Amino acid sequence: MDSGRRIALTGFMGVGKSSVARHLSAIAKCDRLDLDAFIERNTGRTIADIIRNDGEPAYRAIETENLVSALRETNARILSLGGGTWTIPANRALINDQGVTTVWLESTFEHCWTNISKSRKERPLAKNKEAAKHLFDSRQGIYCLADWHFIVRPEFTSYEIATQIAEQVFS
Ligand code: S3P
Numbered sequence: 001m002d003s004g005r006r007i008a009l010t011g012f013m014g015v016g017k018s019s020v021a022r023h024l025s026a027i028a029k030c031d032r033l034d035l036d037a038f039i040e041r042n043t044g045r046t047i048a049d050i051i052r053n054d055g056e057p058a059y060r061a062i063e064t065e066n067l068v069s070a071l072r073e074t075n076a077r078i079l080s081l082g083g084g085t086w087t088i089p090a091n092r093a094l095i096n097d098q099g100v101t102t103v104w105l106e107s108t109f110e111h112c113w114t115n116i117s118k119s120r121k122e123r124p125l126a127k128n129k130e131a132a133k134h135l136f137d138s139r140q141g142i143y144c145l146a147d148w149h150f151i152v153r154p155e156f157t158s159y160e161i162a163t164q165i166a167e168q169v170f171s
Contacts, residue, residue, distance in 0.1 A: 007169060008079040008095055010086035010146055011105035012136050013126050014115035016158050020105060021080035023162035028170060033076035035085060039066045047082070048122035056125070060088060067091055071098045084125070087142045103165060104146035109136045111154050 009017040018034050025032035036047055039062060043050065051059045063085060070079060071094060085091050086102065095102060116126050126132035148169055152161055
């Protein structure tokens with residue numbers, strides 16, 4: 001396996017970025033960082049609380065600050081981004097400037113929505129199906145700027161997807 005490469009997983013809410021990252025870091029035997037969890041640890045607040053009380057622009061500023069720290073100050077080689085991180089041009093520039101390989105986990109809206117509905121994670125930007133679908137449609141053209149695309153089908157496990165990524169991206 002390529003020992004120096006860092007990869008960042010992007011894709012819509014509910015696609016399974018965090019679970020795939022967990023398996024990928026186990027397969028590749030390297031550290032991982034979940035950007036949402038990193039933000040929550042550093043701020044002592046939940047992301048839902050930040051977005052609801054401070055608004056999305058304030059949240060995006062915090063997200064970018066934390067992305068800078070995650071990229072510069074940690075050894076994590078597998079990063080799972082929040083669903084909106086890659087959609088911000090400044091974040092894409094930071095990620096690309098650091099030579100991080102980006103992987104889009106692509107799936108259907110229905111699959112993501114099923115997972116969002118079942119999940120206990122609070123997602124203020126996906127309050128209802130219409131709002132989530134609108135966001136999903138508006139982001140497809142940006143996610144596709146990632147270096148690699150992997151199709152996530154409901155019948156695939158996170159472990160299987162992580163294995164595919166390890167075989168192809170790390171080979
Ligand atoms: C967001 C996705 C969330 C979280 C925040 C905003 C988005 O992460 O970062 O609620 O803009 O799509 P997940 O994709 O892990 O749910």
